[in-house]
Amino acid sequence: RPVVTRPEAQVIDMSSRSNTLADREIVPSEQTFGFLGLGMMGSTIVKDLIYTGHKVVVWNRTIDKCQPFAEAGAEVKDTPMDVVEAADVIFCCVSDPKGAKDLVFGNCGVLQLKDLNNKAYVEMSTIDPDTSLDIGEGIKQCNGRYLEAQIHGSRQEAADGMLIILAGGDRSVFEECHSCFKTIAKNTFFLGNIGNACKVNLILQTILGVSLVGLAEALALADRFSISLNDIIDIFDLTSMKSPMLLAKGKEMAKGDFNPQQPLSHMQRDLRLVLNMAENLDQSMPVTSITNEVFKHTKRLGYSEHDSSAVFVRSRF
Numbered sequence: 001r002p003v004v005t006r007p008e009a010q011v012i013d014m015s016s017r018s019n020t021l022a023d024r025e026i027v028p029s030e031q032t033f034g035f036l037g038l039g040m041m042g043s044t045i046v047k048d049l050i051y052t053g054h055k056v057v058v059w060n061r062t063i064d065k066c067q068p069f070a071e072a073g074a075e076v077k078d079t080p081m082d083v084v085e086a087a088d089v090i091f092c093c094v095s096d097p098k099g100a101k102d103l104v105f106g107n108c109g110v111l112q113l114k115d116l117n118n119k120a121y122v123e124m125s126t127i128d129p130d131t132s133l134d135i136g137e138g139i140k141q142c143n144g145r146y147l148e149a150q151i152h153g154s155r156q157e158a159a160d161g162m163l164i165i166l167a168g169g170d171r172s173v174f175e176e177c178h179s180c181f182k183t184i185a186k187n188t189f190f191l192g193n194i195g196n197a198c199k200v201n202l203i204l205q206t207i208l209g210v211s212l213v214g215l216a217e218a219l220a221l222a223d224r225f226s227i228s229l230n231d232i233i234d235i236f237d238l239t240s241m242k243s244p245m246l247l248a249k250g251k252e253m254a255k256g257d258f259n260p261q262q263p264l265s266h267m268q269r270d271l272r273l274v275l276n277m278a279e280n281l282d283q284s285m286p287v288t289s290i291t292n293e294v295f296k297h298t299k300r301l302g303y304s305e306h307d308s309s310a311v312f313v314r315s316r317f
């Protein structure tokens with residue numbers, strides 16, 4: 001098995017601004033916003049919130065990642081609980097449902113505070129509806145208000161302020177987050193009860209995952225015929241099948257450039273969550289099941305941290 005080089009660690013450029021911010025009139029809310037999780041998505045979001053004048057308090061498991069945000073004006077806290085104490089609205093943006101639950105129910109987690117005093121908790125980590133219901137219940141039992149605000153989009157779309165926010169839960173929290181959402185997203189939807197936004201987000205991810213595997217297999221076949229992948233992509237661009245996403249991913253596959261815009265491990269996590277949801281409903285999803293297997297295998301080949309388009313590597317075997 002060939003040795004796979006990990007993608008270079010991505011670094012947030014604190015001085016860069018998304019071009020879109022110049023066209024948006026943003027009046028920052030006077031509330032204090034807490035932020036748990038400064039991964040690639042969280043960092044990009046917090047950077048823009050600070051830039052648009054929001055008061056921000058941050059925490060990250062790996063504390064070193066907080067340093068540039070302290071220099072940019074954010075307050076840094078030692079635990080998630082400390083962030084909750086200091087903020088009115090707390091966003092969480094970590095890798096997966098387990099991490100999201102740990103931050104709420106775990107040691108030094110949000111609920112250690114016992115009385116949240118009507119504070120708002122906003123879950124941005126990609127999670128399944130059941131996890132969201134559990135977190136929402138925990139927050140409400142401690143006198144807090146809960147909103148799931150799933151962020152749909154790639155790391156580049158986050159950097160461009162072009163995410164789509166899918167929200168469900170407490171409408172008053174949704175309104176209070178208006179200036180934050182306007183900073184980071186091109187569109188924001190309120191979809192009703194807790195769980196609805198998670199469902200919609202995962203349904204969109206199903207379309208993306210299945211499409212990527214189809215694209216990868218088709219390009220792998222072209223490669224076997226020694227047909228230029230760039231020619232295929234140029235012709236694809238002229239068809240009614242084209243989409244900005246598939247064109248971008250096709251170009252990445254042709255170049256072998258798998259710089260993570262949406263890590264492959266996140267794509268496979270989403271497919272797993274989709275299949276769990278489907279299982280509970282006895283909903284048959286054979287194509288999604290196979291798609292999940294394809295992503296799982298690509299992970300085993302060492303491409304977890306690469307972009308989802310690295311699924312092409314597996315298709316070429």
Ligand code: NA7
Nearest residue numbers: 037038039040041042061062093094095096099102125126
């Ligand atoms: P990254 O860049 O992989 O960052 C993941 C973040 O999640 C990072 O801050 C991690 O802390 C944090 N994390 C992961 N697990 C835990 C646990 N158990 N406890 C605390 N913190 C944790 O992901 P992205 O920023 O691209 O994506 C984040 C979410 O946005 C994800 O759900 C996407 O689907 C949408 P670390 O720095 O490793 O200490």
